[in-house]
Structures are given as C-alpha cells and as structure tokens.
Amino acid sequence: MQALAIMLAGPEGANQLLKPEILNKKQVEWQSGLNKAISEYQNDNSPANRKKLDVAFCKYNHKQVKDSLKIMFSGKCAYCESHITHIGFGHIEHFRPKSKFPELCFEWDNLLLGCEICNGKYKGDKFPESNEGGPFIN
Numbered sequence: 001m002q003a004l005a006i007m008l009a010g011p012e013g014a015n016q017l018l019k020p021e022i023l024n025k026k027q028v029e030w031q032s033g034l035n036k037a038i039s040e041y042q043n044d045n046s047p048a049n050r051k052k053l054d055v056a057f058c059k060y061n062h063k064q065v066k067d068s069l070k071i072m073f074s075g076k077c078a079y080c081e082s083h084i085t086h087i088g089f090g091h092i093e094h095f096r097p098k099s100k101f102p103e104l105c106f107e108w109d110n111l112l113l114g115c116e117i118c119n120g121k122y123k124g125d126k127f128p129e130s131n132e133g134g135p136f137i138n
C-alpha cells in the first residue's frame with residue numbers, strides 16, 4: 001500500500017510521505033537545543049559543554065529516522081548502492097555535513113542512508129564548496 005502511495009505521489013511526494021513522524025514532532029525542539037548547545041560551547045569550551053553539544057547533535061539518530069531511510073533507499077547505501085542492511089545497521093548520513101551545516105542536522109531532505117565505508121572513510125564531513133575546490137563532480 002505504501003509503494004502505491006509513493007508511485008502516485010512521485011519522488012518528491014514519496015520523500016515527504018516517508019518523513020518520520022518523530023521529525024515532524026521534534027525537529028524544532030532538537031534544532032533549538034542544538035543552537036543553544038553550540039552557543040554555550042562557543043562561550044565555554046569545557047568538556048561538559050562538549051558532551052552536551054555531542055548529545056544535542058545526535059538526536060537525529062533515532063530508530064524512526066533510520067527505519068524511514070532504509071525504506072526510502074531500499075536498504076542500500078546512497079553512494080555505492082551496496083546492500084548495507086544485509087551486513088550492518090547502516091548510518092544516517094548528512095549530505096551536507098552537520099559540522100558545517102548544523103542548521104540542517106535534523107532536516108529530512110539532508111538525510112541519506114550510507115554504509116560504514118562511504119560515510120566513515122570517504123565522505124566523512126567533506127562537502128567542498130566552490131571556494132574550497134568543490135563540487136566533487138561537475
């Protein structure tokens with residue numbers, strides 16, 4: 001039934017259909033918590049504030065978010081298309097890295113499913129902008 005709804009809605013509609021409920025409920029709250037943690041860390045970069053910042057950044061890592069991405073990407077890595085869910089859990093990947101674009105940390109359209117190798121070894125937080133020699137492919 002979901003597949004039929006996706007076919008009828010088209011790719012952009014499908015993306016919104018699969019947006020997990022938790023993001024609709026919590027995105028604003030999580031973003032304001034992250035913004036607060038960033039500004040506290042900028043004022044005082046103590047280990048305690050670093051920990052708070054890490055916790056605020058990681059709110060996106062929710063089962064509902066990953067489950068929706070697994071459906072949307074058919075269990076495959078967005079970069080290499082390996083079937084990740086056969087051998088691992090898959091990573092929630094930020095297309096625009098959260099370290100450079102914290103305002104997109106919880107933005108559904110910025111989230112992908114990635115394998116450990118692509119996300120960890122190759123992509124990481126790289127996202128070269130035009131003033132940094134980017135884009136990767138032109």
Ligand SMILES: [Zn+2]
Binds near residue numbers: 116
């Ligand atoms: Zn991959």
